[in-house]
Amino acid sequence: MLEEETPGIESKIGAPDLSCPKCDQLLPNGLGIIHCVMCKSDVKVEHEGTRKKWRQEKVSCPDCSKILVVGVDKRPANLQCSACGSHFVLNPHKPKVEISCPACDRKLRMNKRPGEREVLCPACDVSFKVKF
Numbered sequence: 001m002l003e004e005e006t007p008g009i010e011s012k013i014g015a016p017d018l019s020c021p022k023c024d025q026l027l028p029n030g031l032g033i034i035h036c037v038m039c040k041s042d043v044k045v046e047h048e049g050t051r052k053k054w055r056q057e058k059v060s061c062p063d064c065s066k067i068l069v070v071g072v073d074k075r076p077a078n079l080q081c082s083a084c085g086s087h088f089v090l091n092p093h094k095p096k097v098e099i100s101c102p103a104c105d106r107k108l109r110m111n112k113r114p115g116e117r118e119v120l121c122p123a124c125d126v127s128f129k130v131k132f
Helices: 048-056
Strands: 008-010 033-034 042-045 058-060 068-071 079-080 085-091 098-100 107-111 116-120 127-131
Touching: none
Parallel strands: 008 085
Antiparallel strands: 033 042, 058 068, 079 085, 098 107, 116 127
């Protein structure tokens, strides 16, 4: 018997953008022990303001649309709706950033993540590098 995949929704509240104290590069988004992808060091990141907002965050049940107060200060969080009993996962917020193509000025929206990556503009096919 195949187990059904638990539905997930994305949190609207993200942890603050922080730089690694060793290499000064962007850390992956989150709280707790964060692994820097650039210098491979582990950094302890805590932000009580974000944890408080996570506990108070209100989400809509993906099955019955009832508004629920999350009540937990971690992401991802396994939740159960008090109205319909449905189980779902509240996933971490994935910060997005808008950049402009240097050739045609088209606005491109992408996930903000540490490091450098090559981007191909879908409008003009120009390839350029982006570093966060």
